[in-house]
Amino acid sequence: MADETSVDLRKLQIYSVFVRNHTQEGTLKALEKDLPRIKALGTDFIWLLPINPIGKVARKGKLGSPYAIQDYRKVDPALGTWDDLVHLADQIHQSGMKLMIDIVYNHTSRDSVLLKDHPEWFLHDETGKLYNKNPEWSDVAELDYSNHDLWSYQIETLKQYAKIVDGFRCDVAPQVPLPFWLEARKEVAKTNPDTVWLAESTGGDYIREIRSKGFWISSDGEIYRAFDMAYDYDIDQDWHDYLSGKSTLADYVNVLNRQDVAYPYNYIKMRDLENHDNLRAHQLIQNENDLLNWTAFSEFQKGAMLVYAGQEYGVKHTPSLFEDDKIHWNTNLDFSGLIKKMHELKQDRIQVAGKYELTSQQNDIVQVQFSQKKEVRIGIFSLKSQSGVAKVKLEDGLYTNLIDGSDVKVKHGVIQINQNPVIIENR
Template sequence: MADDTSTDLRKLQIYSVFVRNHTQAGTLKALEADLPRIKALGTDFIWLLPINPVGEVDRKGKLGSPYSIKDYRKIDPAQGTWDDFIHLAEQIHRQGMKLMIDIVYNHTSRDSVLLKQHPEYFLHDEQGKLFNKNPEWSDVAELDYSNHDLWNYQIETLKQYAKIVDGFRCDVAPQVPLPFWLEARKEVAEVKPNIVWLAESTGGDYIRDIRSKGFWISSDGEIYRAFDLAYDYDIDQDWHEYLAGKTSLSEYVKVLNRQDLTFPANYIKMRNLENHDHERAHELFPNLNDLINWTAFSEFQKGATLVYAGQEFGLKETPSLFDADKLNWHTSVDLSKMIKRMHELSQDEIQVNGSCQLTSFENDIVKVSFSKGNSKRIGIFSLKSNNGRVKTTIKDGEYMNLLSHETVDVTNGVIQIAGEPVIIETGSLHKK
């Protein structure tokens, strides 16, 4: 991990916006009206999916993927102008939030400015044809970082954006060689030293596949040398196996606990239940009470939090990346207050730098325990909305649930769980 990364970044709540689908207008200007509501969720960073022009050659869908970028240094005219981008950044800052943009440096579109001007910057096969490490990405051309002239172009682009934004979310960061990211971080710091770097890291099977083809791809342990935060895709397969009933909660909890031993002491995972590449949480958890427990559990884990736009209203449809697919904001679900409260709790020192341990119980109930000095804070989440009994070392008595403000009774070291999330701490003890 970057040696100077502060564990305070575990306090972050990042709100992800796909500008094209977020409003009916689909523009940077139209997004500004929603900033106060986004801020009220507890948002620290707004992360914009790519807002650059999209390529037309081999385009997928009518509008194409925002990750098939035609020009890194331009704004998609359908979304606005460079001045609109600067104005949005100013408005985000006035709301007390920061701005993170998507950096897509593994590839460009197949008709990009860079490909036309510098075809030598791209991977080619023995016949001289464009070559992709990932054949499924048929709408893009992959870059070749063995050419150091490419480094100069890419870093200069980052420096231009660093004058405006506060963070970079780097798409498929592990496939871009680590030495490039180390150099980029060093040089960008000369423009803005406190830029936050988030890596879209990846899972073990994908790492194994790319390495088997003879190409560079970083593990999370490596990526942390250059980045402040990384996705929790290292446990994504384990998570989905648990959801599918292929493994037990106890096995999944073992993997989560192992993260604390695998990565540096100041590691920061970005915890998320959904994002633009995966199904919506409410689709995964149709039962609303399950969704509530999983949302609270995800945000109570050690690390930063991602909220994908619409998640707070329980949207079930994953918006298309390739066609117009406006968000439907009118639902009967509203998790906004809970998300805000979970963010408030995440600001406390015990959750930032306390020791963290997860424990599984029968009936798919999980306990997350934070401790620092003589203080303890525990969260208990019934992932399938079951009732159950949870053992704890907290002193017997009546406590206030920090999430619902209801009373929680601890008797003989046991808490009776009735399917609702519970968060208590030693300081909330009341006399019986």
Template sequence: MADDTSVELRKLQIYSVFVRNHTKEGTLRALESDLPRIKELGTDFIWLLPINPVGHTGRKGTVGSPYAIQDYRKIDPAQGTWDDFVHLAEQIHRQGMKLMIDIVYNHTSRDSVLLKQHPEYFLHDSQGKLFNKNPEWSDVAELDYSNHDLWHYQIETLKQYAKIVDGFRCDVAPQVPLPFWLEARKEVSEVKSDLVWLAESTGGDYIREIRSKGYWISSDGEIYRAFDLAYDYDIDQDWHDYLAGKISLNEYVKTLNRQDIMYPANYVKMRNLENHDNPRAHELIKNENDLLNWTAFSEFQKGATLVYAGQEFGLSHTPSLFETDKLNWNTTIDLSKLIKQMHKLSQDTIQVEGTYQLKDAGNDIVMVDYSKNEKQRLGIFSLHSNSGIVKTSFQDGNYRNTIDGSLVMIKNGIIHVSGSPIVIENIAI
């Protein structure tokens, strides 16, 4: 991990916006009217999916993936102008939030400005044809960082954006060599020293696949040397296996506890139930009360939190990356109050610096225990909305559920769980 990364970044809530689909207009200016509502959720950073022009050659779908960028240094005309981008950044700052943009440095579109001007910056096979490490990404051309002239171009682009934004979410960060990221962070810090770096890190199966082809790809342990935050894809397959009933809660909990000791003490994971690359949480978790528990549990884990636009309303449709696919904001579910309250709890020192331990309490109920000095905070989440009993070391008495204000009674060291999420502290009322 970057040695100077502060554990205070565990307090962050990041709200991800796909500008094209977020509003009827699909523009940077139109997004501004939604900023107060986004701020009210407890949002610290707004992360914009790529806002650059999309390539045409090999385009997937009608409008193409925002990750097939034609020109790193321009704004997609369909979304607005450079002035619109600067104005949005100013409005985000006025709301007391910060702005993070997507940096896509593993590849460009197949008709990008960079490819036309510098074909030597790209991977080619023995016949001189463009070559991709991942053949499924047929709409992009992959960059070759063995050419150090490329480094200069990419870092200068980062400096240009660093004058305006407060953070970078770096796409496919592990496939870009770590020495580049270390140099980029060093040079960009001269423009903005407190810029936040988030890596889209990856899981073990993909790391094994890319390394088997003889290419660089960083593990999370390596990626933390250059980045402040990383995805929790290292345990993503375990999560999906638990949801699918392939492993028990006890096995999943062991994975989460092991994760907490694998990385440097100041590691910061970005916890998420959904993002633009994966199905909506409500698509995977059909039961609304289960979704409530999972939302609370996810935000109660050690680390920063990602909210993918629409998640707060339990949207189940995953927007297409390749077509215009507007969000349908009409829904009967509203998790906004829960998300706001869980974020409020995450600001407390005990959840930032405290000792962190998870336990399988039986019947698909998970306990998360934070402790610091004499203070203890306990979260109880019924992931399948089951009722049950949970044993605790808290003294008998009545406690206040800090999620919704309800009373929680402990008698004979036992809490009766009815299926709703609970967070209590070791101070009886």
């Protein structure tokens, strides 16, 4: 892992914005008016999905995927100008937040500037045709990092952005060779030593598939050498198996506990319930009380937290990556207050550097405990809307639920759970 990564990054809340679909105007300028609301959620970083021009050749849908980039060094005219990006960055900074942009270095569009000027920088098969490791990505051409001239171009581009942004979310980061990322991190630090690096890491099945084709792909253990944070995709299938009833809560808790010993001490996982590549959490978790508990539970886990725009209102529809598909903000749910409160709790040292352990209780109730010296903070979450009891290692007495200020009674080392999330501590 990057030796200099600070565990304080576990305090972060990242808010993900797809500019095209976030506002009616779908521009960088229009996003500025939403900054106060985003900040009020407790947001530390705003992460923009790719803001570069989108290719037209082999385009999927009417507008195309922002991940099929035509020119890394320009801003999509549909979103605005380079000056608009600089102004937005200034406004984000003045709001007390930071800006992270999406970097898509595994591939470009099939009519990109790089493909036109440097076709030798791309993967080809034995017949000379463009070759994709992932054939489903038919709208892109994959880059070949065996050519070190490509490294220089890509790093220079990163340094250009590092003058105005504070972090990079790197798409399909494991498929880009680790030595490149190590060199990129070192060089970007000369421009902005405080740059935060987030890798879209991946799960075991996909790693096996790409390696079987003879290509580089990093596991999380490798990716942490260059990156500060990584996705939770190493246990994503375990999460879906639990949600669908294919496995038990105990199974899911086991893999979460295993993460804490599988990676270096200063590992940072980015926890999330949803993102632009997956179904909305409310689509997966229909019961609103379950969704409430999952929201609190995900925020209470060890690591940084991602909120995908619209998640705070329980939006069910996942915006298309390929069409004009605006977020419908008006719902009957609002988790904004909960998200803000959970972020406030995440700032406390016990949740940053304390001992972290999960246990499964009966009735699909999960307990998360942070401890540091004599201090203990415990979160209890009913993930399938069941009442029950939870055993806790606290003295009997009356405690305050740190989420809503209500009283919580511990008697004979047991708490009665009535489906609402509970967080208590012994201070």
